[in-house]
Amino acid sequence: MSWETVIGLEIHAQLATRSKIFSGASTAFGAEPNTQACAVDLGLPGVLPVVNADVVRMAVRFALATDAAITQRSQFARKNYFYPDLPKGYQISQMALPIVGEGAVTVTVSEGEEKTINITRAHLEEDAGKSVHDLFNGQTAIDLNRAGTPLLEIVSEPDMRSAAEAVAYARHIHALVRYIDICDGNMQEGSFRCDANVSVRPSGQSEFGTRAEIKNLNSFRFLERAILFEVERQIDLLESGHSVVQETRLYDADNDETRSMRSKEEANDYRYFPDPDLPPLVVESSFIDEVRSTMPELPKIRRARFIEEHKLTPSDADALMSDRVNAEYFESVIAQKPDNKSVSPKLAANWINGELSGRLNKENLSLQDSAVKPERLAQLLARIEDGTISGKIAKQVFDEMWSSQANADDIIESKGLKQITDTSAIEAMIDDVIAANPSQVAEYQGGKEKLLSFFVGAVMKASKGKANPGQLNQLLRDRLKKG
Amino acid sequence: MYEKTLAEQSRMLANGDCSSAELTTHYLDRIARLDKELNTMVSVNADVAMEAAKRADEQRSSGTQKPLLGVPMVHKDIFCVAGGRTTCGSRMLEHFQAPYSATVVNKLNDAGMVTLGKANMDEFAMGSSNENSYFGPVKNPWQHDCVPGGSSGGSAALVAARLAPMATGTDTGGSIRQPAAFCGLTGIKPTYGRVSRYGMIAFASSLDQAGPLAISAEDCAMVLQAMAGFDERDSTSSQQAVPDFSASLNQPIEGLKIGVPEEYFSAGLDDAVATHVRAALAEFEKLGAKLVSISLPNQGLCIPAYYVVAPAEASSNLSRFDGVRFGYRCDNPVDLEDLYTRSRGEGFGAEVKRRIMIGTYALSAGYYDAYYLKAQQVRRLISNDFENAFKEVDVIAGPTTPTPAFQTGAKTDDPVAMYLNDLFTVSANLSGLPAMSLPCGEVNGLPVGLQMTGQYFDEARLLHAAHRYQQVTDWHQRMPSGIE
Numbered sequence: 001m002s003w004e005t006v007i008g009l010e011i012h013a014q015l016a017t018r019s020k021i022f023s024g025a026s027t028a029f030g031a032e033p034n035t036q037a038c039a040v041d042l043g044l045p046g047v048l049p050v051v052n053a054d055v056v057r058m059a060v061r062f063a064l065a066t067d068a069a070i071t072q073r074s075q076f077a078r079k080n081y082f083y084p085d086l087p088k089g090y091q092i093s094q095m096a097l098p099i100v101g102e103g104a105v106t107v108t109v110s111e112g113e114e115k116t117i118n119i120t121r122a123h124l125e126e127d128a129g130k131s132v133h134d135l136f137n138g139q140t141a142i143d144l145n146r147a148g149t150p151l152l153e154i155v156s157e158p159d160m161r162s163a164a165e166a167v168a169y170a171r172h173i174h175a176l177v178r179y180i181d182i183c184d185g186n187m188q189e190g191s192f193r194c195d196a197n198v199s200v201r202p203s204g205q206s207e208f209g210t211r212a213e214i215k216n217l218n219s220f221r222f223l224e225r226a227i228l229f230e231v232e233r234q235i236d237l238l239e240s241g242h243s244v245v246q247e248t249r250l251y252d253a254d255n256d257e258t259r260s261m262r263s264k265e266e267a268n269d270y271r272y273f274p275d276p277d278l279p280p281l282v283v284e285s286s287f288i289d290e291v292r293s294t295m296p297e298l299p300k301i302r303r304a305r306f307i308e309e310h311k312l313t314p315s316d317a318d319a320l321m322s323d324r325v326n327a328e329y330f331e332s333v334i335a336q337k338p339d340n341k342s343v344s345p346k347l348a349a350n351w352i353n354g355e356l357s358g359r360l361n362k363e364n365l366s367l368q369d370s371a372v373k374p375e376r377l378a379q380l381l382a383r384i385e386d387g388t389i390s391g392k393i394a395k396q397v398f399d400e401m402w403s404s405q406a407n408a409d410d411i412i413e414s415k416g417l418k419q420i421t422d423t424s425a426i427e428a429m430i431d432d433v434i435a436a437n438p439s440q441v442a443e444y445q446g447g448k449e450k451l452l453s454f455f456v457g458a459v460m461k462a463s464k465g466k467a468n469p470g471q472l473n474q475l476l477r478d479r480l481k482k483g
Numbered sequence: 484m485y486e487k488t489l490a491e492q493s494r495m496l497a498n499g500d501c502s503s504a505e506l507t508t509h510y511l512d513r514i515a516r517l518d519k520e521l522n523t524m525v526s527v528n529a530d531v532a533m534e535a536a537k538r539a540d541e542q543r544s545s546g547t548q549k550p551l552l553g554v555p556m557v558h559k560d561i562f563c564v565a566g567g568r569t570t571c572g573s574r575m576l577e578h579f580q581a582p583y584s585a586t587v588v589n590k591l592n593d594a595g596m597v598t599l600g601k602a603n604m605d606e607f608a609m610g611s612s613n614e615n616s617y618f619g620p621v622k623n624p625w626q627h628d629c630v631p632g633g634s635s636g637g638s639a640a641l642v643a644a645r646l647a648p649m650a651t652g653t654d655t656g657g658s659i660r661q662p663a664a665f666c667g668l669t670g671i672k673p674t675y676g677r678v679s680r681y682g683m684i685a686f687a688s689s690l691d692q693a694g695p696l697a698i699s700a701e702d703c704a705m706v707l708q709a710m711a712g713f714d715e716r717d718s719t720s721s722q723q724a725v726p727d728f729s730a731s732l733n734q735p736i737e738g739l740k741i742g743v744p745e746e747y748f749s750a751g752l753d754d755a756v757a758t759h760v761r762a763a764l765a766e767f768e769k770l771g772a773k774l775v776s777i778s779l780p781n782q783g784l785c786i787p788a789y790y791v792v793a794p795a796e797a798s799s800n801l802s803r804f805d806g807v808r809f810g811y812r813c814d815n816p817v818d819l820e821d822l823y824t825r826s827r828g829e830g831f832g833a834e835v836k837r838r839i840m841i842g843t844y845a846l847s848a849g850y851y852d853a854y855y856l857k858a859q860q861v862r863r864l865i866s867n868d869f870e871n872a873f874k875e876v877d878v879i880a881g882p883t884t885p886t887p888a889f890q891t892g893a894k895t896d897d898p899v900a901m902y903l904n905d906l907f908t909v910s911a912n913l914s915g916l917p918a919m920s921l922p923c924g925e926v927n928g929l930p931v932g933l934q935m936t937g938q939y940f941d942e943a944r945l946l947h948a949a950h951r952y953q954q955v956t957d958w959h960q961r962m963p964s965g966i967e
Contacts, residue, residue: 039583043803045576046563046585046682048717078799080846089802142807271846273855276689276796278718382967 001239002203005231007166007196008158011173013183014127014149014191021126021150022049022092029189035441037129037144041085048277051076055124055150057101057281058182060291062152065180065298066119068103070288076124076278078140080271084399085129085142086338093153093274100152106300107172108318109165117169119158124281125151125326152182158197158208163227167220170194174220179299179324193218200238210244214251214258226251230258302327310334310345319353325351325367330373332400336378343381351381355398371402379409390469393417421468423475426459429467430479433458444480452476484509485645486962489702492648496543496598503543503553507536507597510555514646517966521622523631525560525570527600527860529877535597542595550705552595557650559638560601561608562693562699563682564588572606572616572634572683575804575811575830585682586714587651595711596923602650603637606832607801608658608686611904614895615834622891623665624963625929629843629888632662632904638696639666643964648695650707653683655690657790657883657908659919663696664883664932667922669949669959670696671703675915676709677720679714687796688719690789690912699959700921700949704728713740723940731943732950737771738947741935742876746782747907753886759924759931760882761951767880770951775876779868782910784861789909790902791845791858797835798842799858804830837898874936877949882907882931883920907934917942921949922958930958 019029023040025400028280040047063070077095080126109115129144154173159167174192177183185192199211214230217223229251234244248267250256297305299321306317306327320330333348334390341436356377360370380401384394400411420426434441455476460467484504487495495501511529518524532555532740539553563569563581570576584592587938592598605615613621613636621636623629624644631640635652639662652659654672663670671694678693685691695706708728714720743764748757764774806812806826813825831839845854872879885906895902911918923933933952937945953959 042808044581044809045569045571045579045684045803046581046680048681048719050716050718080799080802082802082805082858084805084807084819087803087808089805090799269848271799271843271848271851273795273799273851274848276687276719277685 001237003231003235004199004203005161005163006158006199006201006208007160007162007163007227009156009166009170010195011154011156011170011188011199012193012195013116013173015055015152015153015182017052017054017058017150017183020050020148021052021055021124022156023148025148027149031145031292033141033143033145035145037147041087041144043089049275051281052150056099056281056287057291059122059124059152060283060288061180061182061295062122062154062177063100063103064102064292064295066103066105066286066381068119068122069101070283071097071099071101072283072285073097073280074099074123075280076275077272078275081268083131084129084140085107085131085144085147087144087147090193091126091128092275093125093354093382094123096274097280099283105169105172107165107168108314109168111315115165115443116166116167117159120155120157122152122301125153127151155439158199163224163231166196166227167224170220170223175322176299179321180296185219187400190218194223196223196227196230198227198234199244200231207237210246211333212244212246212258213248213259214246221251222251225253226255226258229256231437233258257359281476296324304343306330310349312345312349316346316349316353320349323367326357329367329370332374333378333381336375338379338382339386343378343385347381347384350376351377355395359402370407376401376407383408383412385467387421388412389417389419390465393465396465416481417466419468420463420466421471423471426463426467426472426475427479429459429462430455430476433462434479441480452480455480485513485876487648488698489554489648490562490699490705492554493705496553496717497548497550503536503539503555503597504533506553507532507555507599510599510647513644517644518641518646520627521624521640521644523603523621523637523644523646524557524621525572525601525603525618525637526567528567528598531566532597532599537695539595539597547595548845549595549957551591553597553710554595554649555597555599556591557599557602557638557641557647557648558588559604559635559651559653561653561684562588562651563602563684564598564601568600569601569684570618571608571620572604573831573835574617577617577811579810581682583682586679586716587683590709591651591706596709599647602641603636605634605636606835607684607797608634608653608655608691609797609838610636610836611657611661611893611901612889613637613662613896614891615642615832617832620891623888623929624966625667625888628891629929630665630891632665632884632888634658635662635670635696639663639668639670642666642668642696642698643963645962646815647703649695651693651710652696652801653686653691653693654912655686655793656905656912659694659696660665660883660908660918660932660934660956661904663920664922664930664934665888667930667958667961667963668696669698669700669703669919669921669953670694671707671919671942671945672911672917673707673711673942674721674917675912676719677723677725677917677940677942678710679712679720681714681716685796685800687793688800689796692912699849699953700919700946701729701732701953703919704732704946704950709944721940726943728943728946731947736767736948736951739767739878740775740876741767741772741948742775742872742879744777744779744782744872744879744881746779751885751906752902753926755926756882756884756886756931759926760880760933763923763933763956764880766956767948770955772948777872777876777879779865779872779910781861781864781868785865785910785913786902786906788858788861788865789905789913790841791854792862793840794838794843795855795858798839798846801831801835801839804886806830834876834898862913865910869910869916869936870915877937877944879936881934883934884908887926887929887931911936915939917945919945919949921952922961923956924958925961930961947950
């Protein structure tokens with residue numbers, strides 16, 4: 001029997017506010033335990049929550065970026081359960097009326113394969129604190145710095161049919177929330193984490209199978225591995241005549257498997273009810289308009305523009321869109337006019353996605369920290385385009401620019417890297433090479449034309465890489481034909 | 484000096500007829516002498532009070548003029564006051580010290596009032612008799628074998644015994660008005676949102692509201708003035724402007740339309756209480772008011788709705804008392820479950836546990852719609868009843884309680900009988916309307932309360948009407964015997 005996988009994701013994106021969702025305490029990561037928890041975060045008697053306006057703004061940004069409905073009167077609700085790192089004994093979340101309603105995103109699963117994933121809802125909630133079990137022998141320590149940190153929980157429809165689709169969707173949302181400046185996306189610090197609801201069903205069946213929820217996946221790799229493991233586990237169960245139990249599972253990265261955490265029967269009855277401390281959250285149309293006016297051009301519109309206007313391939317455009325800073329860098333490069341004309345967008349995209357991002361990765365830097373700014377890169381690219389240097393020499397110039405702050409023209413000048421385009425100079429070098437390699441010439445002329453690259457390489461070496469490659473090719477062919 | 488009202492003391496201080504230090508000493512002496520018997524106070528802090536009194540006197544001598552400057556008072560022990568303990572009448576918080584003060588506390592401090600201490604109360608404000616305090620029951624100064632009402636029973640009894648001219652209270656289902664009625668005081672529960680709830684330990688968040696208990700409506704007007712106003716730390720507090728509650732107290736009430744709900748005079752109301760309430764209404768007629776018979780058809784649903792909503796919210800509000808971060812923790816817990824079970828089992832009293840269980844049940848999956856949601860719908864019906872009534876009348880009047888104060892222990896084994904004490908008071912909390920109680924008679928030596936309910940944010944009209952009534956009657960000036 002063939003099986004179909006069905007996946008829905010719940011993504012927790014930590015909103016990049018300075019203070020907490022219901023208090024003025026800082027949200028900065030990594031402080032000494034319990035130094036960033038005020039009376040409200042500690043749930044002391046008599047304290048009351050007050051909504052941080054920034055979280056509302058960020059939720060509205062997300063809604064606008066995903067074509068989602070905005071609930072103009074949403075409601076906070078209490079999710080009641082006891083746990084030592086949950087100070088009030090309830091988490092303030094949203095249940096019946098989330099601030100963001102139905103939306104959708106179109107994601108690229110692989111080159112040329114796009115898929116629309118529907119988003120059921122996104123709601124605001126507070127994070128809990130942290131229980132630290134390995135600090136004191138036999139005791140659990142509680143750090144409430146994280147308590148009250150704002151989260152946007154983004155719930156998808158069960159629209160994904162493979163681990164690859166789930167990862168593509170998660171990556172898309174990850175890029176989107178950073179792009180619209182609502183989340184720093186730092187997965188190591190837990191700013192972006194996923195729960196995956198996974199089930200399988202016989203291909204062609206319309207009802208869903210019983211699902212398991214895998215909690216707290218904090219990397220795309222774990223997300224993928226966990227889903228792959230879970231799908232296989234469920235298929236094995238079903239094919240051996242067992243059934244899947246609805247339960248919450250944890251992914252164990254060390255053993256690459258999922259393990260049961262609690263079954264449906266053990267699940268808490270959260271006793272949700274509207275939080276009487278917080279009146280309905282009213283989002284006025286004028287507020288939405290104001291937020292809209294501060295939105296960057298949306299990724300899907302910018303991506304389409306890159307493809308239409310700048311004739312980039314979808315994969316080049318996607319690579320540029322992986323980060324808003326990338327896209328802006330690209331736009332800045334092509335907006336430069338080094339010689340009163342723009343450089344080719346295709347060339348710019350290749351360089352940003354290739355040489356530049358490779359260098360940044362190698363040095364573990366982000367684009368903001370790049371030693372080569374758009375104006376300097378544009379000048380370098382202009383020199384490739386006008387034939388002053390070859391693409392290969394350009395990489396050498398780029399290395400020089402990275403470490404020296406000098407601009408391309410000065411480096412080309414001082415290092416004598418200017419391309420040799422003088423026909424007689426190239427021909428002189430060709431003559432030398434031919435004279436030194438008579439047997440290869442004979443072989444070439446006897447039909448072994450693959451040897452052309454041998455001659456090109458030899459002349460290029462003699463020119464220290466500066467010979468114009470196009471010219472060299474043509475001259476060599478002509479010369480070798482003559483015999 | 485103790486027989487004077489707060490307003491009179493304010494004038495004495497302004498005229499230099501006495502100092503705050505004198506007044507404060509006077510009351511501290513009375514507390515030391517009389518409170519062993521009555522048990523109205525949980526904490527008394529004489530040193531802090533005397534310092535505050537001296538500061539008030541210095542301010543006055545350097546020209547500061549504020550009506551409440553130097554006037555002594557007591558806070559119900561539900562308000563967090565930094566620097567001392569805040570127990571909420573519970574073993575759970577027996578040693579709890581809040582690192583901050585409630586907004587109400589800060590406001591009354593800013594007004595220059597002198598806090599003598601903290602008043603006894605039913606545990607977490609759950610009760611109608613003040614028999615549910617971990618710190619022991621409070622006696623009604625009028626008859627020591629009777630209850631003072633609850634949950635602000637300590638506040639009411641201490642003002643009745645003139646251990647302070649005023650005390651703060653909180654009212655979730657009648658907890659200011661019912662003890663005011665039982666102890667012969669004037670007390671007002673303002674409109675929901677009028678007074679900040681920040682720093683006031685929550686019982687039922689959508690119902691809780693703070694207000695003063697004092698001798699007269701004039702006193703209440705002065706204190707409410709200082710307590711009321713928007714607070715950015717309480718999202719449910721109202722931005723509505725606060726009028727001058729004292730400005731129109733002496734205007735005539737000619738033409739005031741008083742609605743009298745027929746439902747308030749049905750079975751369950753003590754005949755003698757009914758007689759006094761009707762006499763009070765007749766007095767209002769003499770003052771030029773018009774009585775209009777009205778109907779509040781859903782009055783019968785109030786108690787059931789209240790006893791779903793209030794415990795439901797309480798069950799969640801009291802979850803934070805888990806023995807983990809503050810408050811009572813059991814000895815030697817073996818694991819987390821044991822820590823929770825025993826800390827809460829040992830830290831909370833019986834009535835609190837009863838309500839947590841009722842509330843937890845009402846919110847549970849499968850019961851939520853039938854109980855909590857239905858109760859919220861009933862709230863809407865009750866509010867609509869009032870809205871309709873206020874199309875015809877300015878205020879609504881009736882008895883505060885079905886009977887005068889009852890004997891201590893009389894209803895402790897019958898929670899439903901106890902809950903019925905709130906028959907007339909809970910509707911103001913369910914709807915959020917302002918309501919007050921003022922003394923209007925005595926039955927067998929025990930005071931009787933008249934309740935008046937007003938439109939949203941119309942406290943001024945209630946205080947005005949009550950003040951006019953108190954200008955022509957003396958029920959509010961009567962004091963229990965044996966408090967000299």
